[in-house]
Amino acid sequence: MMITLTVNGERVTRHVEPRRHLIDFLRLDLGLTGSHAGCEHGVCGACTVRVDGEIVRGCLVLAASLDGAEVTTIEGLTDSGEVADLQDQFVARNAAQCGFCTPGMVMAAADILAHHADADRAAIREHLAGNYCRCTGYQAIVEAVAATLSERAIHTSADAGRGDRTREARR
Numbered sequence: 001m002m003i004t005l006t007v008n009g010e011r012v013t014r015h016v017e018p019r020r021h022l023i024d025f026l027r028l029d030l031g032l033t034g035s036h037a038g039c040e041h042g043v044c045g046a047c048t049v050r051v052d053g054e055i056v057r058g059c060l061v062l063a064a065s066l067d068g069a070e071v072t073t074i075e076g077l078t079d080s081g082e083v084a085d086l087q088d089q090f091v092a093r094n095a096a097q098c099g100f101c102t103p104g105m106v107m108a109a110a111d112i113l114a115h116h117a118d119a120d121r122a123a124i125r126e127h128l129a130g131n132y133c134r135c136t137g138y139q140a141i142v143e144a145v146a147a148t149l150s151e152r153a154i155h156t157s158a159d160a161g162r163g164d165r166t167r168e169a170r171r
Helices: 022-029 074-080 084-092 102-115 121-128 139-170
Strands: 002-007 010-015 048-051 054-057 070-072
Touching: 022 048, 048 074, 048 102, 054 102, 074 102, 084 102, 084 139, 102 121, 102 139, 121 139
Parallel strands: 002 070
Antiparallel strands: 002 010, 048 054, 048 070
């Protein structure tokens, strides 16, 4: 069947087999190999991608069901710069050891950054619980996400302060 969707901002039309999973479509048909096929049962989170703004397991979603959808992969997040600061924190804390889980982990962490700016370490751990990492023990990953949240809060505060001073200066 023919489907048309937007992947990382680019409109794509392809023929897909009705039972082709999204992760296979992305990796095999589009050559986007950043997202990994791990357990193929929706348990490990290595295949996490964003569909219409929500994170999903790419191994559980049929590509044919996404006609008209907007899909963002790890390549799209990195190309846009949305997670550059998070990536820096992952590197600084050695949170990406073997790297297999990292794309899915970054996708899940980006969801926290976008929707839960006030998340504490317990909330971060809970949100990332569906993404398995065998190498790090999660502490470095949680610290990287917490540091990114903290930095973004500081920048948001500083930006808001500058905006207030600018408005006052115009008066």
